[in-house]
Each structure stands twice: as C-alpha cells, then as structure tokens.
Amino acid sequence: MIYDIVVHNCTVLTVNPDFDVIDNGIVCIRDTLIEKIQTRAETAGLPSAKKTIDAKGAIVLPGLVNTHTHLPMTLFRGLADDLPLHDWLEKYIFPAEKKYMTPENVRIGSQLACAEMIMSGTTTCCDGYFFEDEVAAAVRESGLRATLGQGVIDFAAPGIQNPSDNIKHALVYIEKLLNASPLIRPSIFCHSPYTCSSQTLKAAKSAAASNQLLFQIHAAETKQEWDNIYTDHGKSPIQYLDQTGVLDHNTLLVHCVWVDDDDIDIIAKRNATVSHNPVSNMKLASGIAPVDKLLNAGISVGLGTDGSASNNNLDLFGVMDICAKLHKVHTLNPTALDAGTVLQMATILGAKTIGLEKNIGSLEIGKQADLIMVDTCKPHLTPMYNPASHLVYAADGSDVKTVIIGGQVVMEDSRLISMNLEEILEQAAAIAGLISC
C-alpha cells in the first residue's frame, strides 16, 4: 500500500459539503485520485509514498475552476484599455484577432495562459475560442484539466472564412477531441444571442447535445445587448434563448448581468448554470450581475476571469476578492457573499457549472487529485485566524507554490514543471513585438 504522493504539514480546506477544515492534515494520492484525507496523529509516522511533499504549513485546497476564459487573448493583454466598449471591440480587438490569430499564435497565447493559470492556482478552465484544437494542444501539454469550446459565430472568424461552415467546423473539432485526453472535454461555444441566428443557436446546441457536451454562450452581458435583443425579438436575452430551446443543464450562460427575476426563474427552471465574471464586467463597465439572487434561486454560479484583454490577468484569487467585495458594496450589505460562499463559487460550484462536480471541486476521497498549496509564511497572510478569509480577502495567485492536477505535480515550490516558462515568455513577447493596431 504505497501511495504515489503524500502531502503533509498543512491545513486542508476541503470545500466538502460540511466545509471541513483539517488542521495538521495529510492528503494521500494514488494514481489520479485522492485516497485519504485526515489529521495526522501526534505520534504517527507518514504513510509510505513514492513522493512526500512537506507543505510547510501551507493551506491545501481544491484547485480553482475558471469557468470562462479565452486563452489565446493573453497575447492582447493591455493592448487596449479604458475605451468605450464599441471602440475597444471594433477598433482594436476584432481587427487584431483577424490579423494575428493564426493557429501558431493561438497555441502560443494558450501556452502563456496555461502557465499563468497553473502558477496562480487554477487547475481547470472552461474556454471558448477559435482554432480550439490548438488551444487543446497547449492545454494538454500543460497538464491542466479543461472544457474547451470551439467558437461558433455568424461572422468570418479565425479559421472559419465562411461562417456558414461554423457548425461543420465545430463537429469536426468535437470528433477530433472527444476521446483525445482524459483531462480535456470538448464543448461548443456560441458567441452570443446577438451574433448567432436562432438557426445557428439551435444547430450548435444540437451538435453539443448529441455528445452530451457543454454548450457555452455569452448572455445578457450588456445593456446594449438587452436592448438589441428586445428590439429584435420582443424578449429579454434569457427569454429569447429559452424560446430557441438551448437552455438545459448542459448550458453555461456567461455573464448574466442584465437579468431580472423572470429571467432568473427561467434559468433555475431549466437547470442552466452561470459563469460570473465580475472583474471583466467592471472593466468593460457592463454592469453588476445579481449574484445573490442567482444563488438564492438555487442556480450554480461559478467564477470566471474572462479573457486577458478585459481583466487583465487570469488570477482567480483576484476574482474571488473582488466578487466578495463588489456585491457587498452593491447591495450595501457587508454580509453578502461571505468568504466561504465565494470559495465554493471558485471550486465546487464552478465544477458544477461545467458538469464536473462529481470529479473535482472539493478534496474528498475518490475525487480527482486536483489540489493547490498556498504559502502563508508571508506578511500579508500573517497572522491567520481563518483560512477561507485569507484565501478570499488577502491572498493572490502568486501565493500558490505547488499545484497537482489529476495526481501529477505540474508546479512545485513555485517552479513550473510541465512547461518551459522561459521559452513561452520569449515567444509571446516576440509575437507581441509584431502586433500593432
């Protein structure tokens, strides 16, 4: 009975249904799974293991789940900020995508994103972009777990000159990725109800559903979107999507800023899930999603960073902090979205939004060994009364020192193991040197 990995000398924040916190904990891993979690008895030795990791007092918690990314957009980080949304998209982001998002650049941008996510404690992401097979190649190399959606939109897009081919492309992509890796699940990412016709929406949902895959879509992000959909269809974006028949438990609605009580009822009734991206919604001045109401309606709400062009990083610790505080000030209620709730959104609820809650999102026996270690021997994390408070209100991604995904150590003592960081940084900088708008 030799384990593959034993982690000890840590506070284990399990995020299990009882939100158990285990002091002086041990986590035992065999193959890809967690086999034991317990307090180390005062006098007991450590279980035998091929690899023993002394966490040196770190907080060990489930790897974070980023429910909304556009990984290749790391290449546009800081390219354009502080602009009206329309100018930002039309004058900078769309032209840059058209000009620079080649398959090779998509791969390198995704490698950069994977390095950043691992180094800041994310172990699973849910992505949507074009040339998504290139994104998948980067993710696979990195050792991350991911749900990766091929983009569908009724305009020409990277890799899809003729938009009428968009579903065909998506089906080829699904076929290619379906059994390619145990860590990667393909998905379809429809851009939005205002950039896809109802025909496209239905076809895309059908393509995803036929393989029981996740269907992702930006929905109710901005007031302008709401107004446009209402003008065209006489309904709110959520009502309109419901009418097209795309809402069910395998549908992830991204943003849901402009939703009212009726919309929330629909989302709850259809068992659809929501990705909340407060940092991006703030930076683009989209608005503030009614997260308390969504949660109270029993809807699974996970956290996302959105792409690096509108955040501008992929650090979910920052998102947790801002999420907890934004909703307090927005509702003028300091008890809104407490640290424990937000930590659940970044882990087990996030897993639930993408249908992975049985495998990941908490540290429990029999679940996948996706865990991260947060070094607390730092001034800003000293003293410590409550680990959950520190993770949400004081830590940031750079406090993560070791990351294990599916039983594989991908970062140890702040050193990225699965990827060549220096090479990735150089390649990304070289591409950026050629980019101008």
Added chain:
Amino acid sequence: MIYDIVVHNCTVLTVNPDFDVIDNGIVCIRDTLIEKIQTRAETAGLPSAKKTIDAKGAIVLPGLVNTHTHLPMTLFRGLADDLPLHDWLEKYIFPAEKKYMTPENVRIGSQLACAEMIMSGTTTCCDGYFFEDEVAAAVRESGLRATLGQGVIDFAAPGIQNPSDNIKHALVYIEKLLNASPLIRPSIFCHSPYTCSSQTLKAAKSAAASNQLLFQIHAAETKQEWDNIYTDHGKSPIQYLDQTGVLDHNTLLVHCVWVDDDDIDIIAKRNATVSHNPVSNMKLASGIAPVDKLLNAGISVGLGTDGSASNNNLDLFGVMDICAKLHKVHTLNPTALDAGTVLQMATILGAKTIGLEKNIGSLEIGKQADLIMVDTCKPHLTPMYNPASHLVYAADGSDVKTVIIGGQVVMEDSRLISMNLEEILEQAAAIAGLISC
C-alpha cells in the same frame, strides 16, 4: 562624480507632469536624491557608482503612497469578516483593541505592516492610531517614509484612559516626533466627526496647525454617519467640519463616500485633500465615493488601503486595480479613471494629499530617491504594450522585487533587507495565538 546607486536596464515610468516613459532607462542616485534620469545611449557605458543595479527589464516607478493606514491592525487581519458593520466594530474590533493593543503589540503589528508594505511596493504611508510613538519606532526601523498621526477620540483608547487627556497626549507625541527622523512627520488623527466633539476637533486642528502638521479625519464614510451628523447638527459631515473651521490645505479627509456636489465645492474651496479607500469601502459595504467628481473639482485624491481588518491586506496594487474598475462599473463608463489617472492617485496625487509632492510621488531630478522595481518576466505581465496598464490592471504587490527609499535599498531581489522578516512573522503569529473574541 561617483553615484551611490545606478539603476539600469529598465523602463522608467516617471509619473512626471508629462507622464514620460523612458525605455532602456538609467536612474542615478546620490545620497537621498535622484540626480539623473535618462535613456542609456546604445554604445554608452554606465556611470560610475558604488552600487549598480541591473533591473533586468523591470518597470521602475515612484514608490507608492498609501494615504490611509492603521498599521497595528495587521494583528486583526481576518479576525472577523462578513459581519454587519456595527457588530464588527462593537463585538470584535473595539474589544480586541481594548484588550490586546499594548505598546508592544502595537509595535509588532506595525513591524508586520511595514514589512508587508515594503514588499508590495509602498514607500510612504499616512497612518493614524494610538501609541503612535510605537508605530513610529517600527516605521523608523523599516526605512519607510511616513506621516504618523496620534489618535484623538472622545472615548478611552489604547494608552489614553481618560479621553479628556487626548489632546495633551497628542501634543506630547508631536513634541517627541517632530525632529526625530527625516523620513517621519508627526500628525494628528482625529477619529471622526461623530466620535469627537466640536471642541475636540478644534483643539486637535489647532495643535496640528501650530506645527504646520497634517490633520487627518475619517469623514462621510457611511450613510449612518451622515444621518447621525445631520440629526445632531442639521448639516452634512463635510458642512459640519467646515463650520468647525478644521478644513484647510493641511486637512486630509478620509473616505468621503457620502458627499454631494455642495460638499465637494466646500472641500475644493478649502483646498482640503481626500484619501480614497475603495477596497475597505466595498468590504464594509460603506458605499462608493464619487471620485470622478472629486478629481474634476480639482481636489487631490490619493489612494489608501485602510487597516488590515477591513481590506485585508496593504497591497496598493490591488487598490489601484479595484479603484479603476469599480468606478467604471459604477458610472457604466469604461473610460472612467484610466490607468494613468489611477497611477497618479497612487503616487504624485497621494503625495499631494499629505503635502509631500515636492519631495516624492514622481521620479524627477532633485526629488527623493523613493522608487520600486516591478519584475515583468512573469506570465501575467507578458506581453507588455503599456507599462501603466500592466501596473494597474495586471500586476500585484508580489511583483515588486526591489525597493529604494530615500536612497536606501530596503528590499533587493524580493529579499527584505531592513527588517528581520522571519522574526516578525513569528512574533505576530505568537500574539495572534493569544487573541480571541
């Protein structure tokens, strides 16, 4: 002509009036001052110096100015969160202060805060607390620059059993600190218009004014404060403070969340300054200050973290990020508070709020050599199109690797030089082990 320090191989973000950014820059320091800033000529050698620092491509910028802290409260970091404001104060913070804020603990909590501030790029802070001479001892040891206000309140407080002695204590403190260190300026910190009588306010302002020192006061922080002051005095907090005669260019108004156009006119007319603490205001659900209006009225607005019990860290990079994004979403205007403006708030405008803009807050010849280096060889800071954008929207305090204050290197390559970090962390943890509420 040998310099004390020459920094090279960096992008210098000066935050001078033209917001000049100097690629391949050199900064030359002699004694406490900046003597030269320029682009390094392709073929030129480096100027002679006792110490040469290769910044390895870092962004060099003015050290950040934290305009509102309660340094010893690091000891209460995460002690109580997610509570109604009244419960938080009355049931947790005030009793804990009464019981645990001994002179020794004030000093250790302040040492912890100084270590945290230096390590996250703050070189100047403006503090208000009790036993402020102990705070000063910690600050002096750390090498930070600071304006340190002895607390005045009409209740018993740490070190002041009899509140009628509060001004006497403040005067003794001023006398003691007035010429004790070139980096430290004493100040008086009146708690608020609702905890100090008009008599106390006037006496405290007079004590500060007689030495041309800064008078700090929490003002218009919460709706409850506004209501109470209006009930008692028939005026808004700002109007009331104006009536007592305490508003002038040496008055720093902390928070100013609940201010209307008339209040803003008064603040502008009196040349008083404002410390904006968005993260604390969010976490305590106090509200959102009208920063755009304050700035448009020509008022100097700096950034503050507030104490670690309501933030919960002292990282001004986090405050910059949240400040820029919060006001965008609050006004639904993505062009509000752009990165450059926010960077000015954290540097030169912050310096102006505490009367130090001629000495610090920008990198200019003849100014004090207070500068920090931000390591950009990291995934979340790659690629780089615009240094200001990265500093506000993507970086955090842990990206700071080297810190110079008044020509002294206090941190180099992420290693704190001026203080014994391990000892401070141990002492703070030991004190926390005794704290319970």
